[in-house]
Amino acid sequence: MDIEKVRALAEILSTFELSSITITEGETKISLKKETNIFSVPMQSVPQIQQNNKNISNINSDDSASVVDTLYNFSDVNEIKSPLVGTFYSAPSPEAKPFVEVGAKVKKGDTLCIVEAMKLMNEITADKDCEIVDICVKNGEIVEYGQTLFKVI
Helix, strand or coil: CCHHHHHHHHHHHHHCCCCEEEEEECCEEEEEECCCCCCCCCCCHHHHHHHHHHHHHCCCHHHHHHHHHHHCCHHHCEEEECCCCEEEECCCCCCCCCCCCCCCEECCCCEEEEEEECCEEEEEECCCCEEEEEECCCCCCEECCCCEEEEEC
16 A cells, blocks of 8 residues: 555545545555534524524514514525535626525526536526525535535425
């Protein structure tokens, strides 16, 4: 076993923020897996939740159930997932406007983003008319196969 190959694989794992990597050469198989820390959740999400609670607290108690049902009706939410591993781009170029933003209504076939894989730019399009309710990744982030990119209704 070549320790330099193991170090190189560990560096690739870290650099590209992968969760695991497995390489087989002949009868030799090297498998590396990075454990994720469940306590590494960014704390900046807490103020956003408090801000949303302030907006909801001004609603009469009779109206609050219907507003919360409207805002958080999870039965209507669908996910658009990445069909490949690559780099997520929200716009066609760094200085251009993003293809979509939260709240945008898109038509079937509209481009939502680009996922670059091996220097090939793959446009991800809407498979139906929908509204973007969440963009789950940031511009320039590495995405994995099957990772949720957008939540839509």
